[in-house]
Amino acid sequence: MAKVAMALRLKNRNQGIPNGFMYLQRQTNWRSWEAQPPTMWDFKLLCREIQKHRQLNPRFGLSTDMNSIATEVDMVNAARIAAIPGTESYLINDAPFAPPNPPVLPSDPSGPLAAVGANLVKMASGVGVLYDWLGSGGQPVDNTVAETRAQICVACPKNGKGDLTKFFTVPAANLIMKQLEQRKDLNLSTTVDDKLGICEACGCVNKLKVHVPIEFILAKMSEQVRSDLDKSCWVLKT
Numbered sequence: 001m002a003k004v005a006m007a008l009r010l011k012n013r014n015q016g017i018p019n020g021f022m023y024l025q026r027q028t029n030w031r032s033w034e035a036q037p038p039t040m041w042d043f044k045l046l047c048r049e050i051q052k053h054r055q056l057n058p059r060f061g062l063s064t065d066m067n068s069i070a071t072e073v074d075m076v077n078a079a080r081i082a083a084i085p086g087t088e089s090y091l092i093n094d095a096p097f098a099p100p101n102p103p104v105l106p107s108d109p110s111g112p113l114a115a116v117g118a119n120l121v122k123m124a125s126g127v128g129v130l131y132d133w134l135g136s137g138g139q140p141v142d143n144t145v146a147e148t149r150a151q152i153c154v155a156c157p158k159n160g161k162g163d164l165t166k167f168f169t170v171p172a173a174n175l176i177m178k179q180l181e182q183r184k185d186l187n188l189s190t191t192v193d194d195k196l197g198i199c200e201a202c203g204c205v206n207k208l209k210v211h212v213p214i215e216f217i218l219a220k221m222s223e224q225v226r227s228d229l230d231k232s233c234w235v236l237k238t
Helices: 037-041 043-055 066-081 116-135 143-155 170-186 214-220 223-228
Strands: none
Touching (some): 037 043
């Protein structure tokens, strides 16, 4: 029996990929990264949102089978990131030859990708932590704990400066800005807020991160990110 060629695919659907998971439904011009930003960090959530969108638009006759959707999302995203240098560790290619007709891919909504490989893990960790925390109600740690953490972050060499887009793609930066607006509603602050930037190791906005319970941070932190933390980081001492 002839061997069936497998297409290029993602090695791990539970791991974030450069620029996040994206899907463009061309029939409706539905862009997942704009309509549902959290799907950039959650493969299964993206598939569910695509299914929901297709169910609301039956006139196009698009498949709503979850397995079929997952396969398509996997293939599209694998083909997209394959063109980005340094992404081999996110992919599996067990096909004896390249598919003759690769899928039509969404264009990169954020322009050129700078330092994609490094920023991938930061986005998946940083944005995911903040989204999960705020989505659960955003209950903060005690003010004294937040203040202690903030003082450590200010002295940390990885307390990055600059605009959000220096560290994140535009969609991710926009999502974080919305989270910062929610933070104002929580009335959270430390005495060094004006000195807190973005952690260059884990990708979190430090003004928010210092108020987040540790379980949310650890739940999204990979070993790679953990190894990038400065040895003085309060996360390592919790």
